[in-house]
Amino acid sequence: MESASIAAEHHHHGPPEANRSSRMDPQFLGMLLFIVSEVMLFGAFFAAYFFMRVVALEPGAPWPPEGFELPKLVAGMNTAILVSSSFTIHWALESIRRGNRLGLKLGLVATWLLGAAFLFIQINEYIHIGFSAREGTFGTIFYGLTGLHGAHVFVGLTLLTFATVRAFRGHFGPAAKDHLGVEVPGIYWHFVDVMWIVVYTAVYIL
Amino acid sequence: MHNPLKSEADAFRLVVIIGLGAGAVIALALLTEPVYGVILTAALIGLGTGFVWRESSGSEPHRTEVAQGDDGRHRVLVVANQTVGGRALLDEVCKRCKERGSEVFVVAPALGVSPLQHWASDTDQATEEAKQRLERSVAELRRELPATTGEVGDSDPLVAIEDALRKFPADELIVSTLPPGRSRWLERDVVEKVREQVGLPVTHVVVDLEAESPAT
Numbered sequence: 312m313e314s315a316s317i318a319a320e321h322h323h324h325g326p327p328e329a330n331r332s333s334r335m336d337p338q339f340l341g342m343l344l345f346i347v348s349e350v351m352l353f354g355a356f357f358a359a360y361f362f363m364r365v366v367a368l369e370p371g372a373p374w375p376p377e378g379f380e381l382p383k384l385v386a387g388m389n390t391a392i393l394v395s396s397s398f399t400i401h402w403a404l405e406s407i408r409r410g411n412r413l414g415l416k417l418g419l420v421a422t423w424l425l426g427a428a429f430l431f432i433q434i435n436e437y438i439h440i441g442f443s444a445r446e447g448t449f450g451t452i453f454y455g456l457t458g459l460h461g462a463h464v465f466v467g468l469t470l471l472t473f474a475t476v477r478a479f480r481g482h483f484g485p486a487a488k489d490h491l492g493v494e495v496p497g498i499y500w501h502f503v504d505v506m507w508i509v510v511y512t513a514v515y516i517l
Numbered sequence: 518m519h520n521p522l523k524s525e526a527d528a529f530r531l532v533v534i535i536g537l538g539a540g541a542v543i544a545l546a547l548l549t550e551p552v553y554g555v556i557l558t559a560a561l562i563g564l565g566t567g568f569v570w571r572e573s574s575g576s577e578p579h580r581t582e583v584a585q586g587d588d589g590r591h592r593v594l595v596v597a598n599q600t601v602g603g604r605a606l607l608d609e610v611c612k613r614c615k616e617r618g619s620e621v622f623v624v625a626p627a628l629g630v631s632p633l634q635h636w637a638s639d640t641d642q643a644t645e646e647a648k649q650r651l652e653r654s655v656a657e658l659r660r661e662l663p664a665t666t667g668e669v670g671d672s673d674p675l676v677a678i679e680d681a682l683r684k685f686p687a688d689e690l691i692v693s694t695l696p697p698g699r700s701r702w703l704e705r706d707v708v709e710k711v712r713e714q715v716g717l718p719v720t721h722v723v724v725d726l727e728a729e730s731p732a733t
Contacts (some may be wrong), residue, residue, distance in 0.1 A: 343522065380592040387543075396537050483659075487684055494525045501528035508539045516543050517551045517558070 336488075342495050346502045349463070353373075353506055356459055357513070360452045367448070376449050379442055381515050390434045390511045396425035397504045400471075400497045406491065410485045412478070415493070419475040423502065426468045433461055451512065460503070460510050467503045470496035524683070528597040538565070594681055596674060596711075597693035598647075598702070601625045601654040602723030606693040611661045613691070613720075621658060622685045623667035625651040626677040627713040644669050674707050680714065696725050 364374055375381060403418020437454075444454035474493045477483065483490045522528060531662040538561045546554030554710040601605055611619055614621055625644035627683065647669040670677025678690070692708050702708070708721045 339523070373595070394532070397529060397532045401525065404525050486686070497525040498528045501532045502534050505535050508535055512539045512542055512554075512558070517545050517554050 318334070325384065336491065338491050338495050339498075343496050346499070349502065349506075353456075353509075355461065356452070356456050357509075359402050360456060360513070363448050363452055365456055368487075375453075379447075379449050379453075381453075382436060383438065383515050385432065385436060386511055386515050389429055389436075390507060391423050392432070393429045393504055393507050396422045396429070397501055400493075400500050404490065404493055404497055407483050407490045408485055410483075412483075416478050417476070419471060420479050423468060423471045423475055425472065426464055426500075430461060430464050430468070432490060433457065433464075446452060456510055456514060462501050463506065467496070472498060523679075534565075589733050591617045592685065592687045593619050593621050593689055593691060594685055594687035595621060595623045595680070595691045595693070596626070596670075596678055596681075597654070597724075598621070598626055598628050598674070599650070599723035600693040600695060600722075600726060601650045601692060603722075603726060605724045605728050606691070606722050607654070607657055609720070609722045610658060610691060613689075614662050619662065619664070621662050621665040622681060622687070623651060623655055623665065624659070624670040624681045625654070626670045626674050627668065627672050640672070643672065674702060675710055675714065678711060682715065684731065687717060689720065690715060691720045691722055693722045693724050696723050 348374050368374060399418050401418075401422040403422065406412075406414025406418055442450050444458075449451050475497050477492055483493055487494075522531065542554045542557050542561070545557050591614070593610065595601075595606070595610055597603070597606055610621060613619070625647045627640055627647040651667045651669060655665055655667040668681065670680060674692075681687075690711065692702075692711055694702045694708065697703050708719065712719050
């Protein structure tokens with residue numbers, strides 16, 4: 312829906328404001344479209360995974376193939392760590408909406424630490440898992456899917472680093488337009504969490 | 518049409534829902550056989566798709582998120598379509614806001630947009646008509662209340678209100694309609710739905726344009 316607004320004062324100089332074809336903030340729309348493209352990327356990897364597992368697998372053959380064992384418990388704990396980081400970033404945003412700057416900073420730092428812990432445990436898992444990406448199709452798709460997700464966690468951590476630094480420098484405020492710099496990375500972080508829940512459930516459990 | 522994913526809070530809700538669903542699938546798969554987990558996953562995906570469809574079409578009740586102001590100023594959101602320039606509405610707004618020096622934000626939904634026009638972005642005429650109505654109304658209100666602004670909103674009044682409340686930290690709402698029997702908003706229980714979805718005081722003003730027209 313196209314919007315047309317009437318401002319209280321007409322002191323606008325320079326080119327006219329761009330027409331928006333959506334009722335959403337451009338930052339939100341950009342992030343959502345980016346996430347849609349990311350879902351397609353993950354979809355391609357999942358398509359490869361399920362093709363190998365359902366179509367290419369010989370009838371009666373075990374999955375994962377013999378010789379491959381996944382650490383369900385460690386990965387499960389890692390899942391809990393990552394999911395809890397969604398709660399901390401949501402708490403950070405709720406805090407700044409109420410004008411609580413300390414809550415914002417604590418929430419962002421906690422989220423960053425939880426995300427870093429997840430990544431650290433995943434790298435540790437790669438070191439001890441006992442097979443590499445070159446060992447068969449299972450090794451390739453396992454590292455492909457979890458590595459793709461790990462790269463997204465890294466990007467999310469980078470965004471959170473910027474938001475945390477800005478929070479400690481006194482940026483952000485309770486008004487919606489004043490904390491978009493946390494809210495938009497927050498949406499991305501939730502997406503990263505959701506994708507991990509899907510990856511963990513599909514690859515490690517089912 | 519309601520977009521179910523418009524804010525971080527919506528995304529967080531999605532994480533919680535998917536987390537709970539995945540928890541159930543994982544528990545079932547570990548306690549029984551993975552195939553039962555697959556069946557439950559398929560069922561949950563089906564349920565989720567249906568729910569998202571109902572929510573995006575507005576069938577599911579949901580709570581509107583309201584922006585929060587930090588300066589203690591009283592703010593009123595006014596929502597009206599054909600009645601946006603009605604005398605009864607202007608009087609009610611002035612009565613409520615003049616002494617308090619309130620900030621007023623008027624939303625005039627662009628009317629008569631069909632779903633096909635919405636998806637084809639063919640809303641120029643409806644937007645222009647709504648803008649003209651809005652400009653007259655805002656100009657009238659500014660004589661008494663200088664801090665009045667306005668915007669043309671989505672053709673769905675509930676979506677228009679939701680959009681406005683995300684950026685305008687209103688303390689109360691005034692919804693203006695035509696009298697019962699002539700108002701499509703009243704036929705659709707818009708006022709009641711606004712009361713359910715928005716946790717703010719809502720005043721309903723009935724504007725009878727036919728009765729007002731001889732005097733104007």
